[in-house]
Amino acid sequence: MFKGILIEKDDGGYRAALTDISEDSLPEGDVTLDVSYSTLNYKDGLAITGASPVVRSFPMVPGVDLVGTVQDSRDPEFKVGDQVLLNGWGVGEVHWGGLAQKARLQGRWLIPLPSAFTPAQAMAIGTAGYTAMLSVIALEKHGVTPDKGEILVTGANGGVGSFAIALLARLGYAVVASTGRVAESDYLKQLGAAEIIDRATLSEPGRPLAKERWAGAIDSVGSHTLANICASTRYRGTVAACGLAQGMEFPGSVAPFILRGVTLAGIDSVNRPREDRLEAWARLASDLDQSLLPLISHEIGLSEVLEVAPQILAGKVRGRVVVNLAR
Numbered sequence: 313m314f315k316g317i318l319i320e321k322d323d324g325g326y327r328a329a330l331t332d333i334s335e336d337s338l339p340e341g342d343v344t345l346d347v348s349y350s351t352l353n354y355k356d357g358l359a360i361t362g363a364s365p366v367v368r369s370f371p372m373v374p375g376v377d378l379v380g381t382v383q384d385s386r387d388p389e390f391k392v393g394d395q396v397l398l399n400g401w402g403v404g405e406v407h408w409g410g411l412a413q414k415a416r417l418q419g420r421w422l423i424p425l426p427s428a429f430t431p432a433q434a435m436a437i438g439t440a441g442y443t444a445m446l447s448v449i450a451l452e453k454h455g456v457t458p459d460k461g462e463i464l465v466t467g468a469n470g471g472v473g474s475f476a477i478a479l480l481a482r483l484g485y486a487v488v489a490s491t492g493r494v495a496e497s498d499y500l501k502q503l504g505a506a507e508i509i510d511r512a513t514l515s516e517p518g519r520p521l522a523k524e525r526w527a528g529a530i531d532s533v534g535s536h537t538l539a540n541i542c543a544s545t546r547y548r549g550t551v552a553a554c555g556l557a558q559g560m561e562f563p564g565s566v567a568p569f570i571l572r573g574v575t576l577a578g579i580d581s582v583n584r585p586r587e588d589r590l591e592a593w594a595r596l597a598s599d600l601d602q603s604l605l606p607l608i609s610h611e612i613g614l615s616e617v618l619e620v621a622p623q624i625l626a627g628k629v630r631g632r633v634v635v636n637l638a639r
């Protein structure tokens with residue numbers, strides 16, 4: 313038996329509980345892991361509370377990220393004792409995820425834990441940091457270099473936002489951070505933000521085109537915020553859209569795309585090909601200032617997950633939550 317969070321949905325309703333799970337009930341897969349660390353992402357908060365239909369198969373162990381040690385493997389690429397890392401691939405949604413002490417997964421979903429990081433550090437980064445890195449790479453691939461001008465990061469106090477600021481600032485970009493929590497400005501400045509703006513300036517319906525300001529943007533918020541960012545992005549700038557914290561809709565206009573040549577770059581981390589994952593994690597190893605990790609993240613035990621999950625949805629959690637499966 314091992315401990316884990318199990319989500320069930322039946323006539324008794326939708327519920328998540330910390331429980332003892334039998335190893336026999338692990339799903340199909342060619343690699344079995346002892347999970348050491350996982351995380352609590354926004355999506356895990358949705359899954360655990362049932363606030364949005366993230367979980368598509370029941371019962372489900374949530375947790376879209378994990379680091380573990382291979383206990384058993386039928387995949388030639390991984391042998392017993394290897395430390396591996398997983399982000400996404402529908403884990404925690406359609407296949408049992410990281411918020412349990414054991415996991416059985418497909419070997420092709422796994423990458424080796426980068427030697428630059430301990431398991432806890434890799435989970436401090438997690439899907440949020442990996443998605444921020446994918447977003448930075450997207451800006452670079454569209455020619456947004458530091459000399460082009462200011463980069464806007466929205467959802468700044470969140471996981472993706474925090475890493476986007478830290479990565480961009482380290483690479484020499486001038487970063488403007490948009491947040492609903494301006495009281496956390498000191499934190500955002502420590503990450504490298506040059507200026508903080510109130511997210512209320514972006515969240516209401518705006519004009520199709522506004523004064524050009526941003527050379528690029530990383531947006532984890534969506535909705536009117538994304539539309540307003542596009543409207544104020546400079547000629548041939550790029551906006552990396554990776555989230556929906558404000559909303560799923562995109563109430564915008566094509567004007568920025570057809571009149572200013574703005575690029576809207578969609579960022580998906582879940583089904584991302586393995587080469588892109590290896591590239592992003594290699595870049596995290598080289599470009600992230602690891603001394604910021606204790607500032608961005610804090611650790612909780614598996615036993616605290618159910619209590620913290622709703623706080624993430626309420627926007628009360630700053631940065632990243634690392635989950636230690638041993639406690």
Ligand code: NDP
Nearest residue numbers: 354467468469470471472491492532555556557558580581
């Ligand atoms: P967090 O909960 O850590 O951060 C979200 C942040 O968004 C909050 O901290 C808050 O920042 C801001 N925010 C919350 N509610 C609103 C609102 N109503 N209007 C405007 N801003 C708001 O989540 P993550 O950083 O982990 O994820 C951010 C988003 O990105 C989520 O929507 C998530 O689903 C998505 N995501 C997508 C991925 C992909 O593959 N495309 C991968 C990972 C995440 P502040 O307090 O500073 O305003």
